[in-house]
Amino acid sequence: MSKPDLEVIKNHYPGTPEWIKEMGEKTIASFKETGADLKKQFGTEDPNKLGQFVYERLIKYWQEGPIVVMVWEGPNAVAISRKLRGHTIPLLAQTGTLHAQYSFDSSTLSSSLDRVVKTFVHASGSRDEAEREIKYWFSEINEFKSYKREVDKLYLK
């Protein structure tokens, strides 16, 4: 459990112009999915501006309280984490996923309340992203000393 500084959270994301644009495009797509009026809400439809706006709100959300950062290991750990977490936007997540079980937050609800969607679990999106993020958050650990688990015997032998 930790409460990272603003800079630490900011640098968790790539933050490049391309990435910011992608964030804006994702926001546009999620508004389309729910049929909400983007321009009315943000006053712009430019993905670059929208991305920057969402980025800033996202950082603010991360700072609302302490966070728990953890690393999971196993075959297909990245794909499994994403599957169990579900759709980024809780309202659109499939039942059985964490986002659907514990939240109903959506783009329209959150923007009407002037905040970002509370996507309460972040999970690395790809192996490359996972590698980068693990190095970033656990920079002091060179090698994770693994241990045996009960499940290993049943599935990994």
Add this chain to the structure above:
Amino acid sequence: MKKQQALLIIKPDGVQRGLIGKILKRFEQVGLTVIGLKFYWAQKEKIIAHYPETEAWFKKVGERTLTNYVKKGLDAKKVFNTDDAVSIGKIVKFWLINYLQESPLFFAVVEGYEAIEIVRKFSGNTIPLLAAPGTIRGDFSHDTIDLANEQNRPLRNIIHASDTIEDGEKEVNLWFKKDELFSYERSEEEFMFK
């Protein structure tokens, strides 16, 4: 009334059986606030320091062990070569030190009104076989002293929970630095305690 802090350690059997989430869930569910978390292989010296070196502590642990042996109809003298509570307490500490080095440990600090009583109640009797259903030890294990003795291994009882307010303070200070603890309000506090 003042809030209390209690230290929880999920021991190697709890970690290796994948029980971390299930255990933490129970404390979150009852309303305690998780204010610190960490997961790592603990150093031997830290584990030694975790359990007091005082005569009183050895006696307390030894007496608890003796009571449990009587409950199970076992002969403590046969296992420990003594029936002196202090000596038995020392042997139990030695077992615990080895046991806690078998895998990484999961540490949690929980905070709330009557936190100590809650963590004791939820953990159950230190011998899982004697622990009531509904407790962590009673629900997830049936390990017992004679079995552990027969297999020449420490009794595995899944969790450590602070015993008293003083122990809680001491243990939290040992495993967590001040800046590793976070005070915040849980949403239900508004409805429950105000």
